[in-house]
Amino acid sequence: MFKNNPSVNLLFLMAVILTSSCTERFYKVDDFPKLTKFDTHVHLSGSNTGIAEQAIADNFKLVSISVDLDEKPDIVQQFNYATFQKNKFPEHVYTITSFTLENWNSPTWEDEVIAKLKEDFERGALGIKIWKNIGMTYKDADGKFIMIDRPRFDKVINFIKQQGKMVIGHLGEPRNCWLPLDSMTVSSDKAYFKDHPQFHMYLHPEYPSYEEQLAARDRFLDRNPGLQFVGAHLASIEWSVDELAKRLDKYPNMAVDMAERICHWQYQSLTDREKVRDFIIKYQDQLIYGTDLYISDFADNSNVKNYAHKLWTEDWKYFVTDETMTAPQVNGSFQGLKLPKEVVDKIYYHNAVKWFNIKD
Numbered sequence: 001m002f003k004n005n006p007s008v009n010l011l012f013l014m015a016v017i018l019t020s021s022c023t024e025r026f027y028k029v030d031d032f033p034k035l036t037k038f039d040t041h042v043h044l045s046g047s048n049t050g051i052a053e054q055a056i057a058d059n060f061k062l063v064s065i066s067v068d069l070d071e072k073p074d075i076v077q078q079f080n081y082a083t084f085q086k087n088k089f090p091e092h093v094y095t096i097t098s099f100t101l102e103n104w105n106s107p108t109w110e111d112e113v114i115a116k117l118k119e120d121f122e123r124g125a126l127g128i129k130i131w132k133n134i135g136m137t138y139k140d141a142d143g144k145f146i147m148i149d150r151p152r153f154d155k156v157i158n159f160i161k162q163q164g165k166m167v168i169g170h171l172g173e174p175r176n177c178w179l180p181l182d183s184m185t186v187s188s189d190k191a192y193f194k195d196h197p198q199f200h201m202y203l204h205p206e207y208p209s210y211e212e213q214l215a216a217r218d219r220f221l222d223r224n225p226g227l228q229f230v231g232a233h234l235a236s237i238e239w240s241v242d243e244l245a246k247r248l249d250k251y252p253n254m255a256v257d258m259a260e261r262i263c264h265w266q267y268q269s270l271t272d273r274e275k276v277r278d279f280i281i282k283y284q285d286q287l288i289y290g291t292d293l294y295i296s297d298f299a300d301n302s303n304v305k306n307y308a309h310k311l312w313t314e315d316w317k318y319f320v321t322d323e324t325m326t327a328p329q330v331n332g333s334f335q336g337l338k339l340p341k342e343v344v345d346k347i348y349y350h351n352a353v354k355w356f357n358i359k360d
């Protein structure tokens with residue numbers, strides 16, 4: 001009788017459909033190695049291949065970024081290391097180059113930069129990175145800080161646009177940078193600014209303020225509406241998803257990477273997890289996964305591999321499950337965001353392909 005009752009059969013069928021569609025809406029912890037993912041913010045600054053090897057094991061592709069550091073390895077050496085790794089792992093490593101303002105006072109600065117970028121683009125760079133030393137370190141002949149909205153950058157940026165390349169901008173710093181160490185929200189910022197007092201703006205009130213850094217970046221975006229721009233480190237608006245939402249609304253040609261700033265979302269999750277979750281779902285087309293993993297010639301490959309695997313799997317757990325978690329940078333426990341699959345697919349894969357113009 002049971003077998004022949006059509007309404008019971010229908011109910012059973014509906015239950016099966018509902019159950020399977022529920023489980024398929026979300027990824028699980030175990031899905032981590034199955035999904036091809038991008039980490040778009042790493043620094044492969046050596047011939048050590050630990051991060052790339054772990055990326056292959058964990059089904060990640062990497063974008064290695066060169067930075068205009070005032071120490072070794074310099075941009076040329078970093079780009080050579082990254083290109084070495086790209087050639088060794090062509091399916092898994094992509095590169096971003098950079099330029100320096102060292103010769104800013106020379107009348108041929110723009111042409112020198114363009115000639116160098118042309119070479120790096122021919123060697124496969126997807127785009128360029130501009131760094132916080134624009135706004136915090138470099139000064140012009142009159143002793144004024146060189147901010148990113150100077151018209152003199154136009155020629156270089158126009159060249160980058162014409163070449164179909166993109167720009168990553170790490171401009172400004174987390175808002176914590178303008179606070180005393182004991183008022184900072186996450187321990188990673190405390191540790192960094194303790195070690196890098198030259199960048200701890202609380203100690204340098206004569207430097208441009210947090211608001212001035214962001215305003216210069218906004219004017220730069222206003223000057224370059226057609227530029228494909230990725231704001232590194234949540235575009236230095238890591239402390240408030242509401243404030244970041246306003247910028248992403250205003251600049252649809254800007255996406256942001258999460259490198260080294262997921263802890264700030266976790267910090268905000270302590271008090272309002274739903275707000276963070278709703279924000280990520282709403283801005284799912286402008287958010288890109290990245291970590292800031294770094295490897296040099298002096299690194300211990302097996303330590304780096306363990307560290308990368310742990311970081312990648314912990315972040316995955318935060319985004320795909322609703323488990324209660326802790327993180328070393330955050331004081332307290334918070335709940336994972338359990339984002340829908342299509343959002344996870346975008347932040348880990350499709351947005352990287354789109355914003356970095358990756359032919360994958």
Ligand SMILES: [Zn+2]
Pocket residue numbers: 041043065259292
């Ligand atoms: Zn970085």
